[in-house]
Amino acid sequence: MTPWPPAPHDTPFPVENLPYGVFSAADGRPRIGVAIGDHVLEVGPVARSRGLSFADLLFGSTLNPLMAAGPGTWRAARAEITSWLTDPAHRAAVEPHLLRRDAVTSHLPFEVADYVDFYSSEHHATNVGRIFRPGSEPLTPNWRHLPIGYHGRAGTVIVSGTPVARPAGQRKGPSDPAPAFGPSTRLDIEAEVGFVVGVPSDLGRPVPVSGFRDHVFGVCLVNDWSARDIQAWETVPLGPFLGKSFATSVSPWVVPLEALEPARVPPPVRDPAVLPYLDDAGESWALDLALEIRINGHVVSRPPFAPMYWTGAQQLAHLTVNGASLRTGDLYASGTVSGPERDQRGCLLELTWSGTEPLEFPDGTRRTFLEDGDEVTITATAPGPGGVRLGLGEVTGRVMPSPAGPPERR
């Protein structure tokens, strides 16, 4: 397919992608758009001028109404927008609604209902187990039986580009007699893939693995900022809390699930066999996404998503198997994406082996954990149809000094 809007050869947003987002131009009013090449198309006015039944869903300040409408509407809207951008007959009507992306501001694309964070990379969980519990079995006994997860703070999910203040909190090293309060000295990132729920479900009605495409609208990138020192002190017995809840950044463009069909690959072998409600033999959603993490422009890791032990479809089935209901805007993230190689690890805790092996950048700087002013950017691409490469855009954020002052050196 050849779109008529100019698109660079290597754009993350060719016409086979068409991710949705929310943006504003000079007037500050949020609008719903689709990214195409270097542009964004405001889709509502075009849909309304064509009298389309779903046009009303494309106005407003969030994607939630469109997300709630379900796969039939998602497919119809995608087919329409594709035709607008590839059939020159539509050009005159569509072109006035095309804006340059570098001239608009991105907003949080959807209102987050509940946020759940999983822990589904075997390599990540194994590395973390080795770091925190050296000498013992790195994976907990439940890890290969269910996708471990927990609820995070939905109210602090922020859009890419929002600065992140270094959090303060209680930390206590193993040899400290008592905890001290202060800015985190072990501020980290976690590169993750997020699944965005569109269609809600009823309380008491589990969603099977095969229901994934009926409920999930699309995929985004997630940076689950983590303060490792705060997390370590608080986490036993009820799990991560303030070590995570200060900020979770998401990419501004939600890639429709339909665009990722060519990225589906066979899932990893699960041994032992999973319980029937997690069996994805008939409907696997392992996805061949290639992530990249940059710190201050230096590539520090390229985590592969395909080897993730648990897929988004299995995570959804697990999340609801107890009867928990879904709401439009529920976001659940994969957990840190780490591959088997050292340069495929998805967080600094692993990349620097808990700070003992600093990263060295070509400019001579070194990092164990993040310094004030550091900018972290996570990107990802996926195979599209016919050799085209689709991008998931990027999630980026800069570390700001703590309002509680600079972290002491420990």
Added chain:
Amino acid sequence: MTPWPPAPHDTPFPVENLPYGVFSAADGRPRIGVAIGDHVLEVGPVARSRGLSFADLLFGSTLNPLMAAGPGTWRAARAEITSWLTDPAHRAAVEPHLLRRDAVTSHLPFEVADYVDFYSSEHHATNVGRIFRPGSEPLTPNWRHLPIGYHGRAGTVIVSGTPVARPAGQRKGPSDPAPAFGPSTRLDIEAEVGFVVGVPSDLGRPVPVSGFRDHVFGVCLVNDWSARDIQAWETVPLGPFLGKSFATSVSPWVVPLEALEPARVPPPVRDPAVLPYLDDAGESWALDLALEIRINGHVVSRPPFAPMYWTGAQQLAHLTVNGASLRTGDLYASGTVSGPERDQRGCLLELTWSGTEPLEFPDGTRRTFLEDGDEVTITATAPGPGGVRLGLGEVTGRVMPSPAGPPERR
């Protein structure tokens, strides 16, 4: 004060209480009301007829707009409503908006933003530690330094009276070779007190202990239903997830913080001393609430709230000290309320010592954990002004059979 609406001597809702809720009458339309004796007053129309500036906040299907308006408006509205109900001059205008409470249906009173569950009863945490880790120190090293908490699922917070289906999930006993899937056989309750956030806060700006009354609108009762077998298997390393996320019930009436001023008591001694951000010497919010738990009408426990180690004000300060923002509708719960005595324990796990000491009811029935059809009701009262007793209403729910079939006997 003597209200003109008839109120039984022992009503939980005397005119000194005036909790807010959302109800519907025959037409099914949700309206905002205040409970008084055996009645509920629809407050919006009265406020509008009197031309009050806050009248618009009292229409709609949730308390969120009123909650967001802040303490000045809360005080003004409460003073107005008090005068409507005590000054006979208002009777003719107010009485047409008074409905019998037994003729209306209660709805979830507010839209829940984020839900956090704490773990702040020393007796509960100690009992749980003894049950799960016999022979070792029952409290984790961090317990007396910070209010342990975690995020729960906001989307499955339901109003009192909503039936609760027995959840299914993975369970694995210590001697089982592998996990099995099925309905929970250890379904439990947790009696808790919930704090409802009204005024939001900015990302990056911690709310101090002294900010409690500027942000918290009121208090409700919470039953944090828990499937102990599902919880036990999943909880290491990231905390409770599906063992809790199937349902959390809340009482329909939110008691304004102002009504609870007479219930404030000195907090327990904290040893070791807490870090400055948790110091509540100048602004303690320990509350002398008396809870009661009934199962199928039999009183099984009377947990006291006053000895809770961490107060709602400290929990709020901790929740935000890392810069996490608050939203209108955030709900955070105290954690299971257990006192020092056996008949003051707030959950069946403790009351039956993990099922080894069944409760025996006067009718000859016994319980370890909940059976299908069981109805659990939690109530609470607080001292009001001049010896009046205020009620927090009740949170009740009946256990329905699992859609996955009856639990096997294990």
